Amino acid sequence: MNSVTIQMRQKGIITLPVELRRQYQFNEGDVFTLIDLGNGTLVLKPATSKVAKYGDEVGRIMAGEDVNLEEMLQLLNEERQEYYKDHYVNP
Incomplete structure (x- = not known):
């Protein structure tokens, strides 16, 4: 850690260091949850998972395209990989 x-x-206002924003692909407008553990210890975590975010992004991209379910599942699998x-392999 x-x-x-x-x-x-x-x-x-606090600013997250650019290295962390890049590493975790945080962008302007992302929502976070602030957890108070007591004794002044705080944890800041993204409110939505990156998997859900990527799924939404793929859905928006595919909304106007003529793509069947099999093609969409293939694209989602490629995103997951x-x-x-x-x-996990090259963090």
């Missing part, structure tokens, strides 16, 4: 120091700015490779 890595640790990074960040500073709270005006109105409680790419996600696995990016996050």
